Every structure is written in C-alpha cells, then in structure tokens.
Amino acid sequence: MFRIPFDRVNWITSSFLIGTALIAIIGAPIYFFHYGIDWFQFGMFFFYLCATMMSITVGYHRLFSHLAFKAKTPVKFFTLIFGACAFENSCLNWSSDHRRHHKHVDHDEDPYDISKGFFWAHIGWLLFKLDPEPPMDNVADLRKDKLVMWQHKYTHWIGLFVGLILPAAIGYGWNTMFGLDPVQGALGGFLIAGVTRIVIAQHCTFFINSLCHTVGSQPYSNKHSARDSAVMAFLTFGEGYHNYHHEFQHDYRNGVKPWQWDPSKWTIWTLSKLGLVEGLRRVPDSKILLAEMGEARRRAEDRIHQIKSVGPGYCQRTADLLSKVAEQLAANYHELEQAVTDRVQLSREVLQDWQNETRALMRQLSRITMPAMA
Numbered sequence: 131m132f133r134i135p136f137d138r139v140n141w142i143t144s145s146f147l148i149g150t151a152l153i154a155i156i157g158a159p160i161y162f163f164h165y166g167i168d169w170f171q172f173g174m175f176f177f178y179l180c181a182t183m184m185s186i187t188v189g190y191h192r193l194f195s196h197l198a199f200k201a202k203t204p205v206k207f208f209t210l211i212f213g214a215c216a217f218e219n220s221c222l223n224w225s226s227d228h229r230r231h232h233k234h235v236d237h238d239e240d241p242y243d244i245s246k247g248f249f250w251a252h253i254g255w256l257l258f259k260l261d262p263e264p265p266m267d268n269v270a271d272l273r274k275d276k277l278v279m280w281q282h283k284y285t286h287w288i289g290l291f292v293g294l295i296l297p298a299a300i301g302y303g304w305n306t307m308f309g310l311d312p313v314q315g316a317l318g319g320f321l322i323a324g325v326t327r328i329v330i331a332q333h334c335t336f337f338i339n340s341l342c343h344t345v346g347s348q349p350y351s352n353k354h355s356a357r358d359s360a361v362m363a364f365l366t367f368g369e370g371y372h373n374y375h376h377e378f379q380h381d382y383r384n385g386v387k388p389w390q391w392d393p394s395k396w397t398i399w400t401l402s403k404l405g406l407v408e409g410l411r412r413v414p415d416s417k418i419l420l421a422e423m424g425e426a427r428r429r430a431e432d433r434i435h436q437i438k439s440v441g442p443g444y445c446q447r448t449a450d451l452l453s454k455v456a457e458q459l460a461a462n463y464h465e466l467e468q469a470v471t472d473r474v475q476l477s478r479e480v481l482q483d484w485q486n487e488t489r490a491l492m493r494q495l496s497r498i499t500m501p502a503m504a
C-alpha cells in the first residue's frame with residue numbers, strides 16, 4: 131500500500147499551491163462582496179483563463195510534448211509565455227514529466243501514477259519530492275529549441291510579470307482611464323485574472339491526471355487507466371477524451387469525433403488555415419475504428435467468460451446469443467485488420483457502415499442480461 135511521504139514535503143511548491151488556493155477562495159469572494167461584479171475584470175479573467183489553458187493544452191501538451199504538429203514562432207512564443215502563467219513549471223520540465231507519464235502509465239515511473247491514488251495523481255506528486263529526482267533524458271529534441279530553453283530559464287519571472295503583475299497593471303490603467311478607483315482595479319486584476327485564474331487553470335490541468343484516469347469510458351483500450359468523458363473534456367478544453375489520447379498520443383485531436391468538445395483541436399485546425407501551424411498529425415480512420423472494434427470484441431469475450439464462470443447452471447440461450455455477437459465482432463475485426471495490413475483504401479461510407487454495425491452489436495451485447503441460475 132502506498133504511503134504519503136510527509137517527511138519529503140516540497141515546501142516551495144506546496145506553499146504556492148496552498149497559498150494561491152487560499153487567496154482565491156477567501157480573497158475573490160471578499161472582493162466581489164465589496165465591489166460587486168465588474169464586467170471588465172470578468173472579461174480579463176476569461177481571456178487569461180482561455181490563454182493559459184490553451185497554452186497548456188495546445189502548446190505544452192500537444193505541440194511540445196507530443197509533436198502533434200509544427201508551429202511557427204508566434205504560436206510557440208504565445209503558448210510559452212501564457213504556459214508559464216499557469217505556474218506549472220517550464221515547458222521542458224512539463225514535457226519531460228508528461229512523456230514519462232505516457233511511457234510508464236499506471237506504473238511506478240509514471241510521475242502522476244493513478245495507481246498511487248486519486249490525491250497523488252491530482253496534486254500529491256507536486257506536494258512531495260520524489261527521491262531521487264528522475265533524469266530529464268527524454269527531451270533532447272526540445273533542448274535544441276532556443277525559445278523553449280529561454281522559457282525554461284525565465285519561466286517563473288515570465289509567470290510573475292505576465293501572469294500576476296500585468297493583469298494588476300491593466301486593472302489599474304482601466305480604472306484610471308474611466309475615473310474609477312485605480313487601486314480597486316489593480317487589486318481586482320491581481321485577484322481575479324491573476325491568482326484565481328491560476329488556481330482554476332491548475333486544477334483543470336490536474337484533473338487530466340486524476341479524473342481523466344478515473345471517470346468515463348474506455349472505447350479504445352482497457353490496457354491503461356485513461357478514460358473518455360465529455361464532462362471532463364468541457365472542464366479541460368478538450369483533453370477529456372483521454373482514452374483516445376493514450377491510445378494515439380501523436381494525433382493533434384483528442385476528441386476525434388466531429389461532435390466531440392475539443393476547443394484545442396479547433397484552435398490548431400484554425401491556426402493551420404491561417405498558416406501559423408502545419409503538419410497536423412492524424413491517425414487514419416481505419417486504425418481508430420480497428421481499435422474500437424478490438425475493444426468491443428474484447429468486452430464481448432469478457433462477458434462470455436463471465437457467464438460461463440457461473441458454472442454449469444448458466445443459461446444456454448444467453449450464452450448462445452453472446453457467442454453469436456462475439457463471433458460477429460471478431461469476424462468484422464479480422465476483416466478490417468486485414469484491410470489495414472494490406473493498406474486497402476476504405477471509403478468513409480464503408481468505415482461508417484462498419485462503425486454502425488459495431489455499435490449495433492455492442493447495444494445488443496449490453497441488452498443481454500446476466501443468466502438466471504438454473
């Protein structure tokens with residue numbers, strides 16, 4: 131059983147995380163109670179939250195950690211500046227941790243290993259120092275990037291100036307311009323777009339490591355704990371389709387279906403149309419469907435095993451029904467697998483038909499209830 135190492139508290143990080151949370155929880159309500167809702171402050175908070183979160187999801191995560199696309203300097207610069215404002219360490223450190231997370235997911239070397247518990251995966255890994263510190267030997271490519279190295283050197287200064295002092299200065303300037311109390315404007319900027327935004331952005335990111343490995347479905351694989359959840363996608367700017375992401379980490383999309391909520395994917399796509407990013411990596415539809423069909427087939431076989439383990443008393447009719455569904459799923463899987471191996475170009479319509487059939491079989495499977503004992 132994993133024990134929380136209280137003797138190895140990371141005092142600087144812990145003080146920052148707990149201190150900012152206390153300031154946000156206590157300070158923001160007092161500010162609103164005294165001064166009421168200020169739409170300018172709210173607008174600045176919204177801009178800063180989106181800029182910070184997008185810099186983490188589009189920049190730190192999909193661009194730098196996974197190389198899911200190539201970006202021109204303005205995109206790199208923006209995401210490195212506002213990424214620093216999240217106070218989640220430098221892009222180099224973040225990417226190193228994240229690459230280890232993917233490589234060793236659910237195992238000891240995974241920095242936010244969910245098998246050590248929800249608290250550890252969410253924030254515990256930051257509050258306590260690991261001994262020894264793992265080597266940053268998986269980011270040689272990023273070390274060649276001068277902008278990344280510049281941000282690595284000054285990340286806390288950038289965060290302090292752009293993430294905390296700048297919103298206070300903007301609040302001060304705005305209130306001065308409109309004949310309002312400038313100190314109130316500065317205080318609001320620091321508290322709302324500054325500290326409160328940092329706390330919200332951090333916990334939304336931490337949710338990806340905790341809740342996205344706990345809540346949701348596993349349509350692509352059950353070989354790791356990552357899960358897909360629309361609610362989590364909403365809270366994490368599209369990162370909630372985490373089961374897909376762990377299966378196909380180099381795809382620039384996390385919500386791969388057209389209807390799935392993934393503002394980070396839409397942003398990358400829009401930037402590509404503007405010529406600011408290029409080389410968007412996509413997993414072919416046939417491979418995605420193959421993963422879905424493989425998982426559906428595995429679940430059907432699991433159910434059969436489950437009912438047969440009831441013993442000789444299992445209901446023959448239910449077992450036959452399940453076997454039929456499982457056989458069909460397996461046959462479809464092998465047919466698609468062959469087509470993928472032979473690099474047969476399958477039309478969208480053919481893939482859609484296969485997907486519909488898989489879904490229909492899965493619905494049939496879920497309607498088959500467990501056997502009544504004889």
Ligand SMILES: [Zn+2]
Pocket residue numbers: 231338339343356372376
């Ligand atoms: Zn993960």
Ligand SMILES: [Zn+2]
Pocket residue numbers: 191195196228232375379
């Ligand atoms: Zn990732």
